[in-house]
Amino acid sequence: MYDISKYEDAHTVEEAIALLQANPRAVVISGGSDVLIKIREGKLPAAELVSIRGIEELKEIKLEGDETVAIGAAATFTQLTRHPLISRRLPLLTEAAGLVGGPQIRNMGTIGGNVCNGATSADCAAPLFAFNARLRIQGPEGIRTVAIQDFYQGPGKVALGHGDILTAILIAREDYSGFSGCYIKYAMRNAMDIATLGCAAAVRLRDSRVEELRLAFSVAAPTPVRCPQTEELAKGRTVDGILLADIGRAAVSEVQPRDSWRASREFRLHLAEELSKQAVAEACRRAGHESDRESDEEGDGEGGAEK
């Protein structure tokens, strides 16, 4: 039994907002894999829930007029991993969503919940940061759009007011078109785990040179982060070992992981360097960059990191 004192179903976003406004204690529940665990841990005593599970429009994944990919906040990880629109345009997200928990959790958990939870370890966060995702939020004041970097305000803290509902995650064409990506989830297990460190790289190449690099991490700071200086340093450079080494070094200086019993700060910094090299290398490979023989021996990316 969960310590739930009130449970209300919303059938439209407007209804959800009204229910939330009417009850300052109310908490939104969608997939439930985070909220129910919090209740079980006693973190939401006598929880009052507003369920948005019945709002069909929140589950849609679609292409908007300007080829912006709009992902309904209640789309599940399983939906993301199977949706052709995502695998064609945002394979980086397909990859990340497929690494969340296990199949049962992916059937349940939603991308919106993953983001709204505010955890730095969210598997979808690093790819969404790399995609410059914008979040469509509907609240009592109407609809607004927030850049994902501004959405995360601190550990477990996001830019959602009471009465706000995250309705969709938007990724504009210019933020995915021409990019190849790679997400490496480094965890202690190959499934059913939270990342020790997650690294998403998206790269656009022209003639073996980096036209644009996006590098983002989860668990490397109190919130997911991008590495703007590293990205800048890569611009126009030829893809080779020297660049990768530079990227690795630079990335380390842009992250701020913490010491915890799960992993030391030192170890996470080491991983930030390794994973950024491997993720960028693999993203370049996927972008069609041919590595020479010696680089194959380096064995970057080949499955090793996704454990």
Add this chain to the structure above:
Amino acid sequence: MSVGKSIPRVDGLVKVTGKAQYVDDIFEKDMLYAKVFRSAIANGWVKSIDTAAARALPGVAAVVTYEDVPEHSFATAGHPYNLDPARRDVADRRLLNRRVRLYGDEIAAVVAVDEFTAEKALSLISVEYEEYPPVLTAEDALREGAAEIHKGTKNIIASTNYRLGDVEEAFARSDYVFEDSYSTSTVQHCAMENHTAYAYIDNNGKIAVVTSTQIPHIARRIVGEALGIPWGRVRVIKPYVGGGFGSKQDAVVEPLAAFLTTRVQGRPVRLQLTREETFIASRVRHAISFTFRTGVSKEGALIARRGKAVSLNGGYASHGHSIAANGGNKYRQIYDQQAIQYEALTVYTNMPSAGAMRGYGIPQMTFALECHMEDVAREIGMDPIEFRLKNIVRQGWVDPLTGIRVNTSGLAECMAKGKELIQWDAKKKELENQTGPKRRGLGMANFVYASGTHPIGLEIAGARIIMNEDGSVQVQVGATEIGQGSDTVFCQMAAETIGLPTDRVFIVTEQDTDVSPVDLGSYASRQTYVTGMAVKKAAEEIKAKTLDYARFMTDIPVGAMDIADGWIVYRHDGERIMTVAEVALNSWYNPAAAAPITADVTHNARVNALAFGCTFVEVEVDLPLGKVEVREIYNIHDSGKVMNPKLAAGQVRGGVSMGLGYALYEQMLFDPKTGKPLNANLLDYKLMTAMDTPEIGVEFIEPFEPSAPYGNKALGEPPAITPAPAIRNAILAATGVKFNQLPMTPQRLVEKFKAAGLIRKNPKDF
């Protein structure tokens, strides 16, 4: 022939259909639910407790605290009672305790109409503690003037020290002497079914406890002791059990559940631990640190050995020092030398109580020993396999301390088989001079294990067989099926010895101490060896009685007849005389001679047989990421004759995966400041998933063990012993780096690889 065949599990059908009833699947009318109020500190005592609000909560039937339980202490370890008071387990806990000795210690309990209300009531109990700094290491526990977790113990549960031969002289005579230290971690059994029981007062006025246990008869005695009532007033019932691995060779929930039903007029009270509670408040594997000193000759013969062990036990003794002591026995029983000494010490800490866990001290000791053997071989420039082969005990060896004689040893063959399976020699060559960030390596490790506890422990087992009117039989044992397949194997044994097809043999899977034959239970890899002999004896008696009755019916001399496949046959040519069913029917209903055929035997095993084996493994180590991939792994066992190859292979693979977890993934972590467990759940405690577990190769060398009922020796625990040292040795082979501490986690690997200069900082090229 039935023994040796891979017949399907007798409990398979009820398990794949979901019909098998485990403790929590049984609901009783008027059932109440109990929850334990646990300490939020690791070390200290309760200055005051206020339960008034909890008592006042509607739906609460009872609240009890340390003030309400019997004054005396009791022991919980699942050992047979010992008539010698000096050799009994340490009685160091009460049903509820005021002195807090671990985080999650049991202070009070609530009984309510449902779990939810019980939990609510817990939240209404308030406690004031006096808190002491937690003792989490041996150093802290043994420090001069350290606060005593149990008064008068100096935090030492027990110690042992044996010496054989002149150790000092042997070291002096050794050409080389090596010493190193190794340590293992605290891990948990993680049976998928948590600890759970319910208790009620039955129609005879007995306290009945229905529980997920490995040891019904022993649990009955412990409940009797804990409540201070005659043992015959207690009844323990064991339905299907969802795994035990040693944690349920202990009375974890039974005594309190039994006590609580007495507080609610005998209404059924369920006490079901959550997963988190199972981690902190049931049992764990002892973390043990070892220092081994070894003297060898130039030729690689072991001359002198000295082992020292310090074992961390947690807040209550449970199995206590038995684990470190058992390690000392197997330390001696695998390699031979001229002189040997072993000293062990087990200390209390403010950690979860350590008890029995698959391997009972041997995974710890063998990790240390097989790492050390590898290191010594390398130091003296000898092939590590040759070095081991030169020193292993062989057939005919007699253990000087226990008198156990090695009747059969297939260890050398196991090693040869392992070499062949993994293509040791060819790969060794191939793997010379590796460079790059990923490196492969081969490793191996040997083990010895015993079949039961004789002569240290009592080994009795009971079996009862009843022949039905149609010639089929029911077998009843007091030994427990907990997933390992013992019920299936007992059926095979009875079928084999009586001469029936296996589908004519049924087993009563439930144990009820009011009904079942007396047995000690499922532990020490004893059941096929010890209980198997009881089943064999009962089956022989059934067969003899059946033939005797057939003689009465046919006038054919008993000696001329045999039973085969459900038929009475002529011994000399197998010609069929009549069915066993005809004999059975007559034995039930012949007005003059009726005497249904039954047998009820108790067997006291005054023998033991050593089982041997090894793990061979190939790993690939990703240096910069600190990840170890097991590319190939083989466990090769000399468990004597294998009773059911398919089930045995499954048991081996499960054990190997447990060993792999021990090597690479699993450890319980505690906040060093508070002693609070950090990862007491299945998300943070890294039990391997299907994606982390490699394919596991299994092979058996099958010498016929003459002391056993069917040539068989121990198999249940051994598979979990050697994966960890084998992997450690393979990582050493791959990287040249020694890991002497478990588990070998990525962070530890990376730290050491950095220190060893193995991780390249600047790859030259893409």
Add this chain to the structure above:
Amino acid sequence: MTTRKIAFTVNGEKTQLEVDIRESLLETLRSRLNLTGVKKGCGAGECGACTVLIDGAPFDSCIYLAVWADGKEIRTIEGEAREGKLSRVQEAFLSEAAVQCGFCTPGLIMTTTALAEGGQSYTRQEIRKELAGHMCRCTGYQSIVNAAEKALAPSPEEDRDCCGKCR
């Protein structure tokens, strides 16, 4: 205590029930409908023992509120054997010795059933990924993966050996 009426199908049978809003589907199935083949191993979505199929997909019923089952089709292990005949997946678990203590078995059979009915083919590694939401302490998973492989194979094979390594 707040309750709600839900209407759902359980193992093919239309069922109406008044459920507590606090109840998990696991509790409803076990305590109310006596479907105790659904096991509780952790209560937190970590072990998979409580897995049931909801509209054909595997879910951890311990972290699924009973009220959410309204209008859904639920399948548990109890519904898999029909007229005394085991399903192909159950048969495979039996014949491959994929069952030991049996506590994780019902959940694993349900997930495997979802895979089998999905009609897709899976490599051995993909099977491992699909079963990764279930923890098993007895088997080392190999016999379970063998069973799933057998159940997912296009046509029934007789007495297929396991990996061959143990032969």
